[in-house]
Amino acid sequence: MPPDSPPVAIAAPEPSISAAPGLLALFAAFARMSLSGFGGVLVFARRGIVEQHRWMTAEEFNETFALCHFLPGPNIVNLSVVFGSRFRGVPGSIAAFAGLLGPPVVIVTILAVLYGRYGEIDALRRVLAGVSCAAVGLLISVVFRMMMPLIRKRDVVGVVVMAAVFTAIGVLRLPLPAVLLVAIPLSIGITIAMRRRVSA
């Protein structure tokens, strides 16, 4: 069975929520989610928080994630801090943050040392070249998955904004801050204008 198959979505959602986790439990849970997360931790975070530990309902999780997604920075790191603070205040934030980042940073640093020492070996170079081709393919598939709702909704404005940002950053290689300082106010302005027109 593929490990990504949807886990028992048919079962009636049980409203029972477990007791608030302690600091050690927060650290351990985020470390475990992070270490199982190849190619992104979100799936494992949802599984751990909602299904396994029942610390949040699915709706609460979606709301929390939406907040962390529209704020800048690594989404899942933001989520760990918001989640930890909700249960245990600032110490909870630090525990979840440290659990999410600590163990994988150690692993990736070991890989960096190995790469520094053996990166010139021909066989390793070939393997890494193959892995990076595949990794790029994975990223492109995520982009297409995210695009589908825009296309299904026939969101013309969204598609134009998306294409403009893609061109500015990917093709013209303009600096990110400059592009966003123009694109964010413009996109928010257009969104508000469109909503007014729809409700008028």
Add this chain to the structure above:
Amino acid sequence: MNLNQSPIWTLISTFGLMSLFAVGGANAAIPEMHRIAVDVQHWLTDKQFADVYAISQLSPGPNVLIVTLIGYAVAGVAGGLAATLAMCVPTALLAYCVSRLLTRSSHSRWPAIIQAALVPLSIGLMGASGLVLALTSDRTWTAGLVTAAVAVLAFATRLNPLWLLLAGGLLGFAGFIG
């Protein structure tokens, strides 16, 4: 040596600033990382950048770990830690403060509007990441073919991404990528 010239300080200021503009997460900031690390600061070559991205995807944990690897290449273990914290702490503090503010007024319509406005933007950024990385990684037509095949497989199936990465590594080892 002047503090402003120390590489650790450059890493902290670079990634601290970048994190505040990383709308859509770390993967959306890849073109900016490439622009600064390869084109502006010359910390890495194009090939090394592609390798670093591959290693970050091969290791478990959040996508932001590519920053640890860039920092390590610049200034060793301390550089890796400095870059990681610079990329994560400012926005984590921001997220903490905003979530505290929003728990009271969660029925405001502003979050919904901002979200609707930012989603297409972050998809555009991630698409740009895909293009920049494809241009650095896919040097041969067979490499482009592997990328395209993985993109289609990952889009159409629910295969664990790790298997696709390992398959790519095997094809590379076999000399298919060229």
